[in-house]
Amino acid sequence: MLYFHPVFQAVATLLALYALTLGFRRFQFNHLKKRVAFNWKRHVFVGRLALGMWMLGMVGGLMMARIYWSTTLLTGLHWQVAFWMLPLILFGFATGEVMNRLKEPRKILPLLHGLNNLILICLALFQFYTGWHVLKDFVL
Ligand code: HEM
Numbered sequence: 596m597l598y599f600h601p602v603f604q605a606v607a608t609l610l611a612l613y614a615l616t617l618g619f620r621r622f623q624f625n626h627l628k629k630r631v632a633f634n635w636k637r638h639v640f641v642g643r644l645a646l647g648m649w650m651l652g653m654v655g656g657l658m659m660a661r662i663y664w665s666t667t668l669l670t671g672l673h674w675q676v677a678f679w680m681l682p683l684i685l686f687g688f689a690t691g692e693v694m695n696r697l698k699e700p701r702k703i704l705p706l707l708h709g710l711n712n713l714i715l716i717c718l719a720l721f722q723f724y725t726g727w728h729v730l731k732d733f734v735l
């Protein structure tokens with residue numbers, strides 16, 4: 596069961612990368628004046644799934660730690676980075692939902708949303724490194 600969380604978070608990160616490739620097309624349209632199509636509905640669907648899964652996975656990791664080791668917050672950098680990701684996930688969700696509901700030409704908010712989510716992906720990829728140490732030191 597301790598492997599479920601790493602696999603789950605890896606899938607969430609792949610979905611986030613897919614949302615980024617879709618979002619990059621919107622970036623080209625908004626800022627580089629390129630006339631490329633943006634699959635709006637799919638971006639929103641995959642984006643929600645990725646952010647939701649990261650949140651759920653975080654709770655899952657904490658629950659597994661509690662079940663198997665009877666305590667949480669023992670993985671150092673791994674849980675600390677996770678907690679840094681939390682406000683960014685909420686910001687990514689909130690900005691995405693606002694732009695999805697109130698559609699109008701925008702520049703600043705999409706940029707903040709895209710940058711925020713790009714940072715999130717970098718942090719998630721860093722979690723593979725910190726998570727690998729958790730696996731090595733506590734699980735394998
Ligand atoms: C990991 C998840 C996500 C990533 C990597 C991501 C990335 C991006 C990027 C790069 C853009 C283009 C920004 C720009 O033009 O400057 C964008 C636009 C957009 N995103 Fe996301 N996004 C994610 C999640 C979401 C979610 C959850 C929603 C909705 C609930 C959402 C809704 C939108 C909308 C509506 C736009 C177009 C905004 C506009 O041009 O007015 N995104 N996203």
Ligand code: HEM
Binds near residue numbers: 655656668718
């Ligand atoms: C991508 C986002 C990720 C987030 C937000 C995240 C978050 C967390 C959190 C909050 C915990 C509880 C730690 C504690 O109480 O000290 C945890 C546990 C753990 N994490 Fe992650 N994690 C992520 C990805 C990964 C990855 C990619 C791996 C493996 C390469 C991994 C391996 C582990 C392991 C082995 C545990 C112990 C509990 C369990 O296995 O279910 N995590 N994680």
